[in-house]
Amino acid sequence: MQTAPVVLITGAAKRIGRSIAKCLHARGFSVAIHHRNSAGEAEQLRQELERNRPDSVLVLQAELGDFDRLPEMIAKTVGRFGRLDALVNNASSFFPTPIGITQDKDWQQLFASNAWAPFFLSQAAAPHLQASKGSIVNIVDIYAERPLQQHTVYCMAKAALSMMTQSLAKELAPHVRVNAIAPGAILWPDAGKSDNEKTTILSNTPLQRAGSPEEIAESVRWLIQDASYSTGQIIRVDGGRHLNI
Secondary structure, eight states, rough: OOOEEEETTTOOOOOOHHHHHHHHHTTTTTEEESSSSSHHHHHHHHHHHTTTTTTTTEEEETTTTTHHHHHHHHHHHHHHOOOOOOEEEEOOOOOOOOOOOOOOOHHHHHHHHIIHHHHHHHHHHHHHHHHHTTTTEEEEOOTTTTTTTTOHHHHHHHHHHHHHHHHHHHHTTOOEEEEEEOOSOOOOOTTTHHHHHHHHHHTSSSTOOOOOOHHHHHHHHHHTOTTHHHSSSSSESSSSGGGGO
16 A cells, blocks of 8 residues: 555546645545546546646546445545545536526535535445544635525525535544535636635725635645644635625
8 A cells, every 4th residue: 555645536637636636646645536528628638737746637527416436436546546535526516506497406406516426425435534544624605604685595605515514523433524615706706706706805804806716726735744633624715805795
């Protein structure tokens, strides 16, 4: 069994997940990169990371709404590296669900990535994390606490993930720590926002700027490597935006 610590990160081929993978790999972790439809980006990241340390990256493709694939991802990671030290539940679907036109498929998609998969991945990972005295980090949202107009189902799913963070922190103690990060304005949605919307968001952020994916990644790293007496915590990395919502 290798001695380097091992982390599995969902949604790690792009955006914040990619930064988390790069940050932890730079700190000596072997990394399992999960993606759904981003095979090209995942392979590119694998090649980039393995130029510095060969055979240190595993790419996993899975639809997070497919139950059987979740324990399989954990088994493949442990089978490849021989251990698991951290799980980062980063993958997230985000889109509006206005009352009156929301369908069951919308509910299923939002809950699959934001609540269902994090729970069942954590359940499958728990024995391995207990053996390594590892940790889980979930990526939540300020909207788990305060609603976002026309995004009821997303808010509900993130609220479930926040409660899961606190509940599993008790259930998996004392050997596994479970914490979460609530990012602020880091990267704008793929669908984009207007200049006016961006200005409004940033003007309501006390630090008056957007954050960077690297700042989120460093916060995740801190929770995994340094926050040895922290569990059940939801750390806001949002430039103070929660103060004005």
